Amino acid sequence: MNAANDLKRNVHRLLIRSTNWIGDAIMTTPAVRAIRRNFPGARISMLAKPWVAPVFDHSPHVDEVLVYDANGRHRGVGGTIRLARDLRSRRFDAAILLQNAIEAALIALMAGIPKRIGFDTDARRLLLTHPARCTRAIKSIHQTGYYLKMLEGAGLAGGERTLELHLGPEDRRRAGRILADTGMTPPTRLVGLNPSATYGPSKQWFPERYAALGERLHQAFDATMVIFGGPSDRELGRCISGMMRAPVVDLSARTRLGEAMALIERCDAFVTNDSGLMHVAAALNTPLVAIFASTNPVATGPYSETSRVVRAPVDCSPCLKPVCPLPQMGCMQAITVDMVFDAVRDLL
Numbered sequence: 001m002n003a004a005n006d007l008k009r010n011v012h013r014l015l016i017r018s019t020n021w022i023g024d025a026i027m028t029t030p031a032v033r034a035i036r037r038n039f040p041g042a043r044i045s046m047l048a049k050p051w052v053a054p055v056f057d058h059s060p061h062v063d064e065v066l067v068y069d070a071n072g073r074h075r076g077v078g079g080t081i082r083l084a085r086d087l088r089s090r091r092f093d094a095a096i097l098l099q100n101a102i103e104a105a106l107i108a109l110m111a112g113i114p115k116r117i118g119f120d121t122d123a124r125r126l127l128l129t130h131p132a133r134c135t136r137a138i139k140s141i142h143q144t145g146y147y148l149k150m151l152e153g154a155g156l157a158g159g160e161r162t163l164e165l166h167l168g169p170e171d172r173r174r175a176g177r178i179l180a181d182t183g184m185t186p187p188t189r190l191v192g193l194n195p196s197a198t199y200g201p202s203k204q205w206f207p208e209r210y211a212a213l214g215e216r217l218h219q220a221f222d223a224t225m226v227i228f229g230g231p232s233d234r235e236l237g238r239c240i241s242g243m244m245r246a247p248v249v250d251l252s253a254r255t256r257l258g259e260a261m262a263l264i265e266r267c268d269a270f271v272t273n274d275s276g277l278m279h280v281a282a283a284l285n286t287p288l289v290a291i292f293a294s295t296n297p298v299a300t301g302p303y304s305e306t307s308r309v310v311r312a313p314v315d316c317s318p319c320l321k322p323v324c325p326l327p328q329m330g331c332m333q334a335i336t337v338d339m340v341f342d343a344v345r346d347l348l
Helices: 003-008 022-027 029-038 076-088 102-110 143-153 169-181 207-221 231-242 257-266 276-283 337-347
Strands: 013-017 043-048 064-067 094-097 115-119 130-132 189-194 223-227 248-250 269-273 288-291 307-310
Touching: 013 029, 013 102, 022 029, 022 143, 022 276, 029 043, 029 143, 076 102, 094 102, 102 115, 115 143, 130 143, 169 257, 189 207, 189 257, 189 276, 207 223, 207 231, 207 269, 207 337, 223 231, 231 248, 257 276, 269 276, 269 337, 276 288, 288 337, 307 337
Parallel strands: 013 043, 013 094, 043 064, 094 115, 115 130, 189 223, 189 269, 223 248, 269 288, 288 307
Antiparallel strands: none
């Protein structure tokens, strides 16, 4: 019996540990699809943080989503032990750890899961029964391929890199109600603006340029701007909408993730920083323009045929730093409104 058959044998209940960020989770969807193909008869459970769980709520490749509530039931050391005990009671036969930290392997070990698969990163090789070697070459490819290489390194079959994102009917209904409540009805042309991004300000294009872009897009295409953002982006959304005379609806901090995803699906175009919602738009094949400065589009760019990346050829980019050490932030300063407008115009 070869290693792959041995790994698949007697796996009836399988746990997948999700990554902890929305964009990363979406980039694992090709791997999740491949896992289902490797284990077609298994019951597959996805363990995810609360803000990531909606990515998998309607996935046809996952039978249930378990929430890792690190701020509630699973908080602190006691909570970690409680989580491991909860998982142990489900008697999983195998765990595939897409999340790379040593904590993921420790929890799987504490849960008594006999087969534990993942990359040998973060000093966790000894905690895994089927470690996959993470080479420098693997680290340099796009993240969609990175997670598939994990499966291949453990002896499983990989697959194609196409992203997947499945929305629920209720989220689509709520998205429609949100648009109707703001007076936007078809055939209004919608352009989404996503001016926020986690991991620091070096990933964020300037608010005044988002506002100027919105003005240009309204003049050229009679489009209404829809501003997206999470709970911490309320002031940013208010700032940008306040600088615009064009029709704009500010939904910052006003939607849950499922609703935001359904609204992005309705957009005719989406302009975004390197962020989780960028990957949402890519997975939904919404035409999008992604602005990159400090981060690397080769590894984390939008993986879709309806996307364009706008960046400037600055020597120090990508530096991967959350805050630019230079006073002028040259890589972002060099990205002009004209550059982004031209990219959106090409898509529209």
